[in-house]
Amino acid sequence: MKDLNEIVSHFNIEGTVKEISPLGAGLINDTYKVLTNEKETDDYVLQRINHIIFQDVELMQNNIQRVTDQIRKKLKERGETDIKRKTLTIIPAKDGKLYYFDGSSYWRITILIKNSKSYEAVTPEFSYYTGKAFGDFQNMLVDIPGKPLGATIPNFHNMEFRLEQFKDAIKDNKAGRLEKVQWIVDELMNRADEMCKAERLNREGKLPKRITHCDTKVNNMLFDATTDDFLCVIDLDTTMPGYVLSDFGDFMRTAGNTAAEDETDLTKISLNMDIFKSFTKGYVESAKPFLERIEIENLPYGAKLLTYMQTVRFLTDYLNGDVYYKIKSAEHNWERTLAQFTLLKSIEEKEPQMMEFIDQMLASN
Ligand code: GN1
Ligand code: MG
Numbered sequence: 001m002k003d004l005n006e007i008v009s010h011f012n013i014e015g016t017v018k019e020i021s022p023l024g025a026g027l028i029n030d031t032y033k034v035l036t037n038e039k040e041t042d043d044y045v046l047q048r049i050n051h052i053i054f055q056d057v058e059l060m061q062n063n064i065q066r067v068t069d070q071i072r073k074k075l076k077e078r079g080e081t082d083i084k085r086k087t088l089t090i091i092p093a094k095d096g097k098l099y100y101f102d103g104s105s106y107w108r109i110t111i112l113i114k115n116s117k118s119y120e121a122v123t124p125e126f127s128y129y130t131g132k133a134f135g136d137f138q139n140m141l142v143d144i145p146g147k148p149l150g151a152t153i154p155n156f157h158n159m160e161f162r163l164e165q166f167k168d169a170i171k172d173n174k175a176g177r178l179e180k181v182q183w184i185v186d187e188l189m190n191r192a193d194e195m196c197k198a199e200r201l202n203r204e205g206k207l208p209k210r211i212t213h214c215d216t217k218v219n220n221m222l223f224d225a226t227t228d229d230f231l232c233v234i235d236l237d238t239t240m241p242g243y244v245l246s247d248f249g250d251f252m253r254t255a256g257n258t259a260a261e262d263e264t265d266l267t268k269i270s271l272n273m274d275i276f277k278s279f280t281k282g283y284v285e286s287a288k289p290f291l292e293r294i295e296i297e298n299l300p301y302g303a304k305l306l307t308y309m310q311t312v313r314f315l316t317d318y319l320n321g322d323v324y325y326k327i328k329s330a331e332h333n334w335e336r337t338l339a340q341f342t343l344l345k346s347i348e349e350k351e352p353q354m355m356e357f358i359d360q361m362l363a364s365n
């Protein structure tokens with residue numbers, strides 16, 4: 001175990017360190033809470049960046065700086081107060097860089113947002129506010145100045161690329177698990193063409209890329225611990241050019257699911273239509289200034305696409321022998337695959353109802 005105190009000493013934090021302890025449940029980076037002794041100073045979040053996955057740390061940290069600067073600017077223009085709790089603040093290292101490299105790992109620090117909490121699940125009422133928040137997040141970034149943001153993970157939500165990786169995993173069958181999972185491989189391959197629609201629409205110049213968060217799990221939002229008011233969107237590592245369908249779809253995949261991402265009792269898994277409706281309402285309300293009709297019409301497709309993509313990604317990792325996602329047991333990626341596939345089928349079943357809701361919404365506007 002690294003001496004975390006030593007790591008922290010390379011950053012420009014205020015105050016002295018009292019305690020460092022693990023924080024959160026992310027599947028990629030290692031996260032710690034850094035408490036300081038002094039009452040008046042901030043506390044911090046320290047992260048070891050997984051640089052096998054995020055290969056260009058410099059680019060990623062620059063993206064996050066630009067994104068948070070832009071959000072701060074927009075919040076100020078609106079006359080918002082308490083801005084320090086409404087977006088992340090990067091604490092630079094003592095050499096001025098936005099990260100610290102210790103010779104083998106990359107580290108970064110942000111201010112811990114005071115009196116905040118996150119949720120693993122939402123009520124329909126809550127999802128209306130989260131919809132508004134993600135719509136607003138995209139809306140604030142739509143006119144970010146300067147050159148386009150870089151892709152922190154190239155082709156991250158590109159379904160064609162994910163299918164190529166999936167096919168490689170099938171071909172290589174590294175962990176010898178193919179035979180067992182063949183039935184679901186077939187199910188997924190049957191849907192492959194349909195799931196590449198977003199890429200086709202983009203090539204035809206019909207579906208634009210925006211700045212999207214690309215990991216809109218409900219636990220990537222912070223709320224005020226006392227009032228439950230929305231504070232900010234966190235985990236900005238994958239904020240980059242992408243389709244709005246990604247953010248909408250990933251929220252439905254996580255918050256819209258009546259069970260956890262890795263639920264083993266498959267009968268508990270389905271898409272909660274009330275959450276779909278209120279999230280969609282909130283999202284479209286705040287993203288309206290920039291959304292095009294084709295983006296709104298394809299929101300239900302986004303829910304399907306992201307759930308499909310996650311099924312493919314979990315199964316790819318299972319076939320490769322669990323090299324990407326952190327796992328808690330030997331079959332964890334397989335359990336996740338089954339859970340996501342079950343959700344996919346529920347979404348497919350409810351697609352007509354979702355479309356009906358969207359049509360009504362478009363007609364009344
Ligand atoms: C990863 O690190 P975390 O848990 O926020 C992954 C997402 C997946 C998610 C599945 C960089 O996110 O794309 O949707 O797990 N992030 C990366 O739970 O691959
Ligand atoms: Mg996260």
